[in-house]
Amino acid sequence: MMYKILIAEDSKPILRHIKELLQSSELPVQVAHTASNGEDALQGLRRLDIDILITDIRMPKLDGLALIEEAKKLRPGLKAVLISGYNDFEYTRKAINLQVADYLLKPVERGALTEVMERVIGQLGEQLLKEIAVLDEVIDPAVGRELTLHPRFFRHKKLVFVLHLQYFQEAAPVYRPDHIQNVLNRSFAPHPLWVFATSKPKEMLVLADPAMLEGTAATMELLARIRAPLAEGGLPVSVAGHFEPAAASEIAGCYRALSGLLENRLSVAEPCLADAAHPAALPPEAPGDFERLAARYADKIQKLQKEPFLRQLEEQLLKWGRSNARIARLQRFVALLADAFATHRPAAGWRNDRLYRSEAMALFEKVSYGEFCSGLLALTEDWFAELQSLNKKGGNELFGQIDDYLRASLYSQVSLNELSAAFHVSPSYISRVVKKFARRTLMQHYLNLKIEEARKVMQSKPSIKIKELSDALCFYDQHYFSKVFKEYAGCSPSEFKATLDGAEP
Template sequence: MKIIVVEDEVDILRGIQEVIDHSQLPFEQVFAVHTAEEALELIEQYRPEIILTDILLPEMTGLDMLESVKALAYGPKVIVISSYNNFIYAQRSIQLGAIDYILKPIHKEELAEKIGVVYDMVQRELISQDQIKNQIAYARLGTEALQEKFVQGLCMQKTALQEHIHHRLQVWGMQWLETDSYVLISLSINREDVRGKQDKDMNLDLFAIGNIADEILKSYQPSVIIRSIHHDWVILTAWEQELSIAQDIHERVLKYQKIIPAIGISERQHSFQAISEAYEQSRKALKVALMNSNQRIASYADIIDRIDHEDIGLVRQWVAEAVLGGDAEVVSLWLEEMIHRFILDRDVSKTGDLSIKCFEWILEVHSCLAEKVDMEISHFPLELWEKAERCPTVDDLKRLLRDHLSELMKLVADQQHPSLPNFMIDKAKRIIDGKYGEAITLQSVADELSIHPVSLSKLFKKETGQNFLDYLTEIRIEQAKRMLRDTNLKIYEIAEKIGYQEIQYFGKLFKKRTNMTPKEFRYGR
């Protein structure tokens, strides 16, 4: 607490200072000046809680000074000293905020008592103000806790917009959720990025990130941020450029905390009841961001677009066929997609969980491959699993598995019987020879062989020197030539028997292959 004494008479000023010193009141600072002008400068700078001033001062009076102090609007306690027993002075002093009026000559005991009374009054007010501030703070914390619990409930289960929900949204200024479209953004940090830190330090980091995000959201309203049940952060926002929010948070957290945050963004929702669905989407996107060092801001729309919804059993067979055919591009493509799919599994929360999923899938690929090549595929060293367990990031795991499948392709190429690819193509040829008159396609033949059509196409070209369609056309034209020579079937009947429904199309193909029309070929022209 601070006090200022304004008195132009030196002896009286010194006497008042002595009274204050002997009172043993714990003032933080005691200012003593001779003029109102000096006093105003100090009052404006330090805002002392108690002002003790004479009325008659050089140039500016004490009452005029109090008029100027009143304009500062900070409410000090004022004791006025005067040698005039004049009601008008006393009345104006009270109007200007004085709580006591002392006549000269001053008695030290009386002055000490009055200063002590005012000191106690200010002290009680300060304590009361602190209590009110604490009560407001506790009330705000309680309100925030209730709001957090309410929003967590909306995130965890689908909630209809009933009347009591409507009232709560109004209380917390969240009624925009009833009318505006919105997204959910989940925000966290990767524990592997801050390896070595204790839990309390990580909690401090998360707390700091939440504060940064809260400050940023003031520029992106309407928005609200709460703690999730996973102890990280969830943002609900109607701001239309949600990616701008994510990028702003990412940049500021990196700048001020030296931490790379992971951020997952839901699809934009247009229904209040969809909050729980949006929350689930943002958590899935967050998981991708947490486990992928190259994609720390992930959108649910993007990760869903990337997923191929093919049956996982078919994918295993296609990968096995790609390994068999030495197609590294197809192997790499499906490996990438399967890892992406595994990341979104509910039971995968860290790289170790993902390693187990991938290990089991590689074993299944081995099993499919062993069935196809009629040989034992035992090239799966225990070291692979041990290395997978030690992979710190998803990228490291991808590289490890990609390298393993490449080694597997080399092993199959070195150990398999030379006639194996020919066997596969021979089987494809037999299917074509038996069904050339039907609506046969690359896909239908691939399905019969349990092989991906892309792999079959590449293998067919590699082993025969021509693509699938050229071979099919060649077989059909040869059969047409035989029927034109040896039967009396009409030309359109022959076209239908070899798989062509349009006689004009058949005629063009026949002439392109033989340099004759079917009729010219039949009559030897």
């Protein structure tokens, strides 16, 4: 990266001397323009993307301080270095109010110039880090650690957009910042756009050159133009835009506002477009209607009325699907259901209250609304089974009964579905109870019991053949039995038998 410098000095020998010192230095700088008066320098600043201005205080047509003042209006992040003589300290003190980065005394020497330029370049680097840090609030942390932007990236204000991938879609491997950026840059060339992954997996932050507004009759038209090429590529996205160019310090706030705008407008079936300055009104909602609906379901949970609950829930979900319900409303309803189940669980229940919500909200990652509905019905049916079981018996009691059943079935095979039928609870609930009390999965617990039995048999019948024991305990073959035995006993069956004989294996 080369920093661009403009030198304004009315003395040609001094100007030539400073230019030669900079060009012969090993600093990452480039002299982009020289000027012999203040007005010429100001014209250069208007035309060129200058990082550092080096100017004499006493300049014809426009003195150095006035030049810096005008330059700061054009480029607030510009770094200015004053050149002054010994009698110009009064001017130098005035320069403090203009946030001059540094100053040089005449005659300008290589060492002093190098020292000043290194300081100024360091300030530009720190300024860039602060500007990038503004994005840390919204972009994916993994991306932020690797983010490299041109130092002039934030010099000009940007348009801010947020993309949100439609819910209930197949996984989209091309929903990546680099792919989306390439698609949009092809559509909007020559105006560049930059795309960043955010901390929300379905959302992308898009920054754009304000010049892309040229020739656009309406903001909604531009939002539709952003969405169209992505939809053609299999990425149905909702788009929200902030059409007042934003400075670096304003980007995070714009993102949060746009993200919230979309969250309230996303629906089950169709992507949406939203202009931050003119958001469309949301459909009216009757006061208390939603709360009354949730209360009816909560009442059925409390009374353990599973069948009426599931029947009404299925009807409600179908109704919301037909009316293209808003995702925010659906999420709110699901959260209230989860909280109702958590509230009515017996004290014997092991489930953490927050787990109800996390399990329910995970359903919004389903690839279709139909799968979401069937998943919610299955999950709430499972929760009902858990509540009913815990009202009949504690989880500890159920585990004891399952453990007894497994111990009585060591010389056969027991499946999860068999246990579910035997104890009249859902398979997933059995898995959770065993995991809680055995600290192992059901299969791990069952295999451990079988290996314990195998060790007891070998201790009581040292002459038994390993294959005979493997077959009796219903293992697939002797090799698999030996593998499982070593995993749970810490040694192979033959090694274990050798220890019983008192010999080395």
